[in-house]
Amino acid sequence: MSHAFAMGDYGFYVWSAVAVFFIVLLIDTLAPLARRRRNLRELRARLARQENRRRPGTPPSNESDA
Amino acid sequence: MANWVPLWLHRLGSPPVFYRFAGAVRPWALGLALVLGAVALYGGLFVAPADYQQGDAYRIIFIHVPSAWMSLFIYGAMAVAAFIGLVWRIKIAETVAMESAPVGAAFTFITLVTGSLWGKPMWGTWWTWDARLTSELVLLFIYLGVIGLYHSFEDRRQGARAASFLVLVGAVNVPIVHFSVNWWNTLHQGSTVRLLGPSHIEASMLWPLLTMMAATKLYYIASLFARARADLVASESGKGWVRDLLAGRTGNDPA
Numbered sequence: 001m002s003h004a005f006a007m008g009d010y011g012f013y014v015w016s017a018v019a020v021f022f023i024v025l026l027i028d029t030l031a032p033l034a035r036r037r038r039n040l041r042e043l044r045a046r047l048a049r050q051e052n053r054r055r056p057g058t059p060p061s062n063e064s065d066a
Numbered sequence: 067m068a069n070w071v072p073l074w075l076h077r078l079g080s081p082p083v084f085y086r087f088a089g090a091v092r093p094w095a096l097g098l099a100l101v102l103g104a105v106a107l108y109g110g111l112f113v114a115p116a117d118y119q120q121g122d123a124y125r126i127i128f129i130h131v132p133s134a135w136m137s138l139f140i141y142g143a144m145a146v147a148a149f150i151g152l153v154w155r156i157k158i159a160e161t162v163a164m165e166s167a168p169v170g171a172a173f174t175f176i177t178l179v180t181g182s183l184w185g186k187p188m189w190g191t192w193w194t195w196d197a198r199l200t201s202e203l204v205l206l207f208i209y210l211g212v213i214g215l216y217h218s219f220e221d222r223r224q225g226a227r228a229a230s231f232l233v234l235v236g237a238v239n240v241p242i243v244h245f246s247v248n249w250w251n252t253l254h255q256g257s258t259v260r261l262l263g264p265s266h267i268e269a270s271m272l273w274p275l276l277t278m279m280a281a282t283k284l285y286y287i288a289s290l291f292a293r294a295r296a297d298l299v300a301s302e303s304g305k306g307w308v309r310d311l312l313a314g315r316t317g318n319d320p321a
Contacts, residue, residue: 004112007122013187017126017180018107021133028172028289029096036296043303044312 079158082307085298088291096288102281109274123187127271130180131259132278133173137205138240140170140286144212145237148230158294160226161301163233164216165293169286171209178202189253197246198254205243208236222301 007014077083110128117124144166151159181199182192193199212229219225242249247256259265265272302308 007111007125008116010121010123010125010187013123013183014111014125017129017183018111020179020183021129021176024172024176025285028169029292032289032292032296036292036299039296039300039303040312043299043308046303047309047312 079156081157081298081302081305084158085295085307085311088295092288092291092295095284095291099281099284099288102277102284106274106277106281109277110271114271114274115268120188123184126180126184127258128274128278130177130184131275132282133176133180134202135279136282136286137170137174137177137202138243139283140166140173141205141209141233141237141240143286144170145233145240148233152227152230152234157223157301160223160230161294161297162290163230164212164226165290165297166286167209167212167216167229167233168293169289171206171213173282173286174202174206174209178206194253196252196254197250198243198252201239201243201246204239208232208239212236 005011078087106128111125114125116122144163147159147163147166150156151163178199181202185194186192212232215232216222216225216229219228246252247254258267259272259275267275299308299311
């Protein structure tokens with residue numbers, strides 16, 4: 001089995017190519033998920049601030065997850 | 067064409083409908099892409115025999131070539147969406163065009179790096195200013211230019227419109243990349259797999275390549291949909307449906 005993983009003398013090049021492929025696509029998969037969550041969080045905080053301005057008496061607890 | 071097809075497309079042009087559709091399709095596309103990608107890599111790295119000239123180094127083809135195909139395919143999809151967005155001012159088309167660019171840039175980057183990793187052992191150099199390599203590098207710069215132009219405007223839709231023009235102008239580079247190996251005498255080898263005429267490749271090597279092509283296409287759908295969803299919650303933040311989403315009123319998936 002280790003023979004198959006050695007890829008002749010080209011193991012470094014083949015496995016580096018595989019690694020680049022997976023690392024780049026992993027970043028590409030995770031980045032938009034984080035961005036969507038961040039956008040929603042910021043929007044929620046913005047709405048809470050607007051609500052606060054409208055009714056100044058409310059405690060600012062709704063800013064907690066900003 | 068059946069009547070429901072244009073009707074369905076029309077409904078999909080509505081941001082909340084697209085958002086839900088993308089959220090439903092994304093996990094399936096990503097899951098299928100992972101399964102097909104694993105099968106293709108197993109077939110390519112372990113099952114297919116070594117090349118008679120290049121030994122095992124040729125196995126980089128199973129990553130390099132599908133990525134290169136995607137770098138051009140995504141540009142084509144982005145250009146079509148940009149054109150639709152410019153002509154009919156459909157917001158979803160603009161979103162699809164703009165959110166395709168980072169995925170295309172990722173695949174172009176993979177193509178260049180894996181090509182380099184293949185070039186070093188086979189050609190004896192990491193890089194050469196050959197027609198294919200240079201035009202692919204220009205493709206990466208165009209993708210980065212589109213992303214940069216989109217984000218340099220305060221107003222998203224204005225940015226999308228400006229960047230869509232750049233997409234259409236930059237489309238001239240796509241045939242140059244594709245035909246560069248025929249038009250110029252280059253170090254890069256010609257196409258191995260052809261749509262017209264017989265492919266110059268053994269079946270045991272062809273099926274992992276085509277499986278990987280399907281996997282990368284599905285991956286593009288998954289990534290594009292995730293990006294479009296992230297974009298829509300920001301660009302539509304003033305609309306009722308996003309407020310409903312935050313309040314959990316549609317029940318679908320808040321945050």
